[in-house]
Every structure is written in structure tokens, then in C-alpha cells.
Amino acid sequence: MSPIEFWEHVDASGDCWEWVGTLSHGYGAAWIEGVHVLTHRYAYQTLVGPIRQGLDLDHLCRNRTCLNPDHLEPVTKAMNVMRGYGFGARHSRKTACVHGHPFDEANTYFIRGGGRMCRACHARREGARRAVKPQDYDPVYAAQYYVDHREEILARDHVRYLAQRAKTDNERASTKGFGG
Numbered sequence: 001m002s003p004i005e006f007w008e009h010v011d012a013s014g015d016c017w018e019w020v021g022t023l024s025h026g027y028g029a030a031w032i033e034g035v036h037v038l039t040h041r042y043a044y045q046t047l048v049g050p051i052r053q054g055l056d057l058d059h060l061c062r063n064r065t066c067l068n069p070d071h072l073e074p075v076t077k078a079m080n081v082m083r084g085y086g087f088g089a090r091h092s093r094k095t096a097c098v099h100g101h102p103f104d105e106a107n108t109y110f111i112r113g114g115g116r117m118c119r120a121c122h123a124r125r126e127g128a129r130r131a132v133k134p135q136d137y138d139p140v141y142a143a144q145y146y147v148d149h150r151e152e153i154l155a156r157d158h159v160r161y162l163a164q165r166a167k168t169d170n171e172r173a174s175t176k177g178f179g180g
Contacts, residue, residue, distance in 0.1 A: 001032050006042070016066040017043070026064040043067035044074075056080045097121055 009021035009030070019028030019039045028039030040057055047069045051057065055074040059066055066072075075083070082089050096102050097118035109117045146153065 001030055003032060003046070006030060006032055006039075009039075010043075010067055012068075015068070016061055016063050016071060017068040018063070019065045019067055023065070028065050028067065040064075040067050040072060044069050044072050058083055 009019060009028075011018045011020050021039070022029050024038070030037055030039055030042070032042060040059070041051065044057055044067075045051060051074050054076070056077050057072045058075045058080045059071060060073055061068070061071040063071070082092055094103060097120075099118070099121055101107055101118045101120045103116065103118070107119045109119050109122055111117055
């Protein structure tokens with residue numbers, strides 16, 4: 001495709017100049033004079049100028065097929081990802097944990113590898129975990145308890161086993177005739 005033919009694949013009738021040719025992962029893609037290009041990058045470089053090395057073009061309009069240079073901004077990859085809708089971006093915008101504690105300087109614990117945790121929730125979890133200390137566990141007492149209550153423990157475990165088996169049998173019966 002020649003540079004002139006490139007612009008024949010652009011619909012500039014609206015605010016976004018949309019690429020109506022081939023797409024690659026949602027972005028416009030084309031072969032121009034034997035080189036594979038992403039169309040928004042090619043349009044930006046043609047109309048505005050070179051994109052500094054290490055920068056991505058962020059679609060401010062959130063439309064991946066848009067080539068309008070007014071809708072494109074060169075930013076770092078990290079900034080582009082954080083402006084998006086991915087998992088990390090959505091969670092980085094949260095201002096409080098699921099229990100309502102604020103993610104502020106005093107209440108936020110940063111995890112190695114890039115993550116954060118609420119200090120209040122972390123302290124609550126650690127307190128519950130430390131409530132039963134290993135030194136409080138007496139293996140001799142546990143063994144004697146099992147000997148003294150063996151029949152009760154086995155009967156309780158057997159009742160649980162039968163209940164689980166009945167549930168499994170019911171699930172199997174309900175799927176018969178439906179490929180099961």
C-alpha cells in the first residue's frame with residue numbers, strides 16, 4: 001500500500017478518524033511500502049512528527065481505530081496502562097479497600113512486586129492468625145482426645161461422608177440425559 005492509498009482507508013467523517021482496514025488486536029494495521037505499521041502511529045508520525053523512543057500513543061478517545069492526532073498523546077507505557085481499563089489500572093484508582101479503609105499514606109502497605117494492602121485489614125488478619133499460637137498446641141493432649149472420642153469423631157466423619165456422597169449422587173442424577 002502506498003501512503004496515498006493509506007488515507008483511502010480512513011473515515012474522517014466524525015470526530016474520530018476511524019481506520020476501516022485490517023485490524024490487529026483492535027488496532028488498525030497496514031503494510032506501507034513493505035513495512036508493517038500500526039495505523040495510529042503512522043498517521044501521528046506523518047501529521048505531527050516522530051514519536052520519541054520508549055513512548056506509546058494513548059488514545060484519549062479510548063477508540064483503538066482512531067487516527068486523529070488530536071486524540072493521540074505520546075506517554076510512557078506505564079502511564080498508558082494506568083489510564084486504561086485493565087486489572088492493575090482499575091485497582092490503582094481505588095481509594096479504599098473492600099472494608100472501606102482509605103488507601104492513604106498512613107494506612108497503605110506496599111507489597112514487593114508491585115501491589116498494596118490495607119494496614120488495618122492486614123493487622124486484623126495477622127491478629128486472628130496469631131490468636132492460636134503453636135506453643136498452645138499440645139500433641140499429647142490431642143492424641144489422648146482422639147483416643148477418648150474416637151467413636152464420636154468417626155461417626156461425625158461418616159455422616160459428613162454420606163452427606164457429601166448423597167449430594168454428588170443427586171448432582172449426577174440431575175444431569176442424566178443432558179450428556180452426563
